[in-house]
Amino acid sequence: AVNAQNGAKWVALLEKVATHQDTDAFTELFDHFAPRVKGFLMKSGADHAVAEECAQDVMVTVWKKAAQFDPARASVATWIFTIARNRRIDMLRRDRRPEPEDLTWGPEAEPDQLDVMSLQQESELLISAIASLPEKQRVMIERAYFGDLTHSEIADETGLPLGTIKSRIRLALERLRHSLS
Amino acid sequence: MITHHLSDKLLMAYSAGTLPEAFNLAVATHIAMCDECRARLASYDALGGAVLEGIADDSATISAPSLAATLSRIKAQEPMERPYAAATTTQPAEGWTLPEPLRSYVGGDIEAVKWRSVGGGVRQALIPTSENATARLLYIPAGSAVPDHGHHGMELTLVLQGAFADEEDCFSRGDIEIADEGTEHQPVAQAGLDCICLAVTDAPLKFRGLLPRLAQPFLGI
Ligand SMILES: [Zn+2]
Ligand SMILES: [Zn+2]
Numbered sequence: 367a368v369n370a371q372n373g374a375k376w377v378a379l380l381e382k383v384a385t386h387q388d389t390d391a392f393t394e395l396f397d398h399f400a401p402r403v404k405g406f407l408m409k410s411g412a413d414h415a416v417a418e419e420c421a422q423d424v425m426v427t428v429w430k431k432a433a434q435f436d437p438a439r440a441s442v443a444t445w446i447f448t449i450a451r452n453r454r455i456d457m458l459r460r461d462r463r464p465e466p467e468d469l470t471w472g473p474e475a476e477p478d479q480l481d482v483m484s485l486q487q488e489s490e491l492l493i494s495a496i497a498s499l500p501e502k503q504r505v506m507i508e509r510a511y512f513g514d515l516t517h518s519e520i521a522d523e524t525g526l527p528l529g530t531i532k533s534r535i536r537l538a539l540e541r542l543r544h545s546l547s
Numbered sequence: 548m549i550t551h552h553l554s555d556k557l558l559m560a561y562s563a564g565t566l567p568e569a570f571n572l573a574v575a576t577h578i579a580m581c582d583e584c585r586a587r588l589a590s591y592d593a594l595g596g597a598v599l600e601g602i603a604d605d606s607a608t609i610s611a612p613s614l615a616a617t618l619s620r621i622k623a624q625e626p627m628e629r630p631y632a633a634a635t636t637t638q639p640a641e642g643w644t645l646p647e648p649l650r651s652y653v654g655g656d657i658e659a660v661k662w663r664s665v666g667g668g669v670r671q672a673l674i675p676t677s678e679n680a681t682a683r684l685l686y687i688p689a690g691s692a693v694p695d696h697g698h699h700g701m702e703l704t705l706v707l708q709g710a711f712a713d714e715e716d717c718f719s720r721g722d723i724e725i726a727d728e729g730t731e732h733q734p735v736a737q738a739g740l741d742c743i744c745l746a747v748t749d750a751p752l753k754f755r756g757l758l759p760r761l762a763q764p765f766l767g768i
Contacts, residue, residue: 387627389618396614402599405607418610422617429621433630439589444596451564451595461568461677463561464648466579470630493597510563511598517560517570518701524555528590535593536586543582 373486376442384432392429395442400425403450409512410454420457424450436470438477438538441489454513469542481538488531495527551722553577553584557703562591567679572652573703573723573747579646580721644708649745652676653684657708657743660684667691680749687711687736687744697731700750704734709742711735 376398382391403424407417427449435445455463496504503525509515553561553574560566561574578585643650644657652674653659662670662684670686687693689709703725704711710719713732718724726732736742 384627392618392621393614396617399599400613400617401607401609402602404609405602406599408607409602417607418613421609422613422620425617426620426624430624430628433627440592441596443600444593447595447599448592450599451562455564461566461571461679463564463566463568463571464575464652466575466585467647469585489593489596492593493600496594496597497601507594508598508601510559510565511595513563513565515560515565517556517566520556520559522554522556524559526594528587528594531593532586532590535589536582539582539586 373441373443373490374483377437377482377486380428380432380435380442383429384435395428396425399428399443399446403446406447406450406512407454407457409508411513412454412457416457420453421450424453427453434470436477438481438485438541439535441486443493444489469539469546477538478541481534481541485531485534485538488534492527492531549581549583549721551716551718551724552581553587553723554725555587557725558584558588558591559594562588562595567749568676569674569680569682569747570701570703570749572649572674572676572682573705573745576646576649576745577705577721577723579648644743649707652682662686667694669693674745680747682745682747685742685744685746687734687742689736689738689741692733692735695731695733698726698728698748698750700728700748702726702730703745703747705745705747707743707745709740710737711742711744712737 376395379388379391379395382388383395400421404417404421407420408414412420424446428446431449435442440448452463455461496507499507506515506521507524507526510520557566557570557574561571566574578588645653650656653672660672662672665671668688668691672684674682674684676682684707685693685704687709693711703723704718705723706718706720708720710717711734712718713724713734715732716724717737719737724734
């Protein structure tokens with residue numbers, strides 16, 4: 367069952383890790399996310415031992431980079447997904463994945479709390495929307511993220527409910543651009 | 548104003564981390580110039596987060612000593628990384644012809660490119676990536692044409708300077724053209740600035756004229 371409060375809970379725990387090196391908060395995050403990261407890597411083709419080792423790497427990175435997490439632009443689950451994806455790319459040693467230069471908040475320009483709240487809520491709604499998709503469509507999306515589909519095999523019309531979360535992210539980006547200029 | 552954007556397929560595959568390196572380079576370079584696609588990409592990352600969240604607890608359990616092992620690794624590590632410094636809050640696309648990450652691949656801005664002439668005033672520079680796809684910079688003098696061609700696979704053309712037009716449309720800085728099997732076109736650089744593009748293909752192009760076909764091994768495209 368999806369709880370609209372979950373997103374805010376993970377953000378608060380991650381902030382405790384970032385500001386107080388709080389191992390209890392980290393343990394809660396670990397208990398929830400480490401098995402999921404391991405599952406993600408196994409569904410991407412890693413065996414049990416490699417997946418467990420890499421899931422530990424991912425959680426070490428979560429600890430180290432906790433202060434760089436931006437709750438106005440991503441949920442904790444999304445942020446951990448990107449770390450796990452990058453770990454999988456390193457693991458496969460096939461194709462490098464360069465990234466655009468990041469846009470980050472300066473020290474004086476903290477993210478707007480309203481942006482944070484609505485983004486976290488939208489992320490929880492997206493989780494329940496994916497869970498309630500027709501089986502066939504949900505499986506197609508999962509296979510794409512597990513690395514089981516090439517770009518040409520991905521459906522042209524994904525019909526995914528991404529509209530509102532995209533507008534939230536867009537708004538946060540605009541505020542960020544504004545604070546930079 | 549950018550009017551030609553990345554497709555949903557490409558954004559999803561980039562988010563999933565399953566594209567060839569050359570395609571990743573074109574996608575990332577477009578996003579550096581385009582906040583619309585930056586926000587769309589973040590929404591595809593959110594989809595990845597939802598997929599991760601949806602992996603049921605019972606489908607993967609982590610062994611009991613794993614938490615202790617992770618905590619002891621954390622204690623042995625160097626200090627945590629600090630928040631990004633204000634110095635990194637640059638506006639990436641401005642002031643450079645080549646935005647990051649393309650600039651790092653070239654080793655500098657446009658002056659650092661080692662061009663090779665391929666005839667008709669057109670120049671190119673191959674950018675080393677994994678062999679699953681090919682990336683190259685193209686320099687097309689204003690008013691000149693790229694040889695008429697079709698495609699075996701997918702071709703992405705991202706404009707970095709000037710503009711080009713083909714039978715369908717016009718593309719200027721930041722615009723990306725996505726051509727596939729069904730596309731047969733002859734891009735022509737517009738008058739004014741010489742046109743510089745990043746072109747990425749996952750299969751060799753099919754040239755129609757006899758001369759370009761003979762030249763294909765030399766062009767390496
Ligand atoms: Zn775009
Ligand atoms: Zn073409």
